[in-house]
Amino acid sequence: MPIEVRIPTVLRQHTDGEKKVAAEGETLHEVIADLEGRHPGLKGKLVDDDGALHRFINVYVNDEDARFLGGAQTPVEDGDVVSILPAVAGGAHPRVAGSPETR
């Protein structure tokens, strides 16, 4: 049984609209590399050039935040579920004065 990877809406352009895709590997890093072979473009959305998880992408293994498990080196097994969600963050930092989108 492969690893099930749940793809958020904003990344489904890379999976032909599929919500769940299969991947193989023994660590998150390997799963992401395998995903890239099947669904080009995903890897760059998940990790930086050094292979570390992006700060504003949450990756979970069986509902646990991978940051607290071992990051990209988190081990995974067949049957595990990997979920991906872009972070939801922001706040009242001052707006850039004169930005073109305001009038």
Next chain:
Amino acid sequence: MTRAQIDGRFHLDRTTYEAIIAHARSDFPYEVCGLLAGEDGEIAKHYRIPNAARSMTYYSMDPKAMLQAFNEMDEHDWDLLAIYHSHTHTEAFPSATDVELAFYPDAVYLIVSLQEDEPVARAFNIRDGKITERKLYVGGAQVPAGSR
């Protein structure tokens, strides 16, 4: 008041609106955040998500609580309709940080300002760094966007 191009409307029922305002007030002066999910623009569920940053100027949704909400949305085939957060000392307009970290182009970004006595709520889309505003309706009536 900072303005953006108006494009479309966003409808909230009064119960949900009041629950969001109550949530925003409940942790003042810290920012709160949450999600609204549903179908065809009808809100089916309001999620109050803990602000992992617990800050007066920043919010970051608790990753586990967020995942639970998204999993439930998937089970029910609900869409993410809106992402809301409060600004406790500034106006209800997306900050540079809000724009930079807007990773959900299909969602409405609802911002509640508590800087005045009366709360002010406004609704936006943030796509590719561009802000557009939706006219906000609560219980069928348009909400004034505030005096500033």
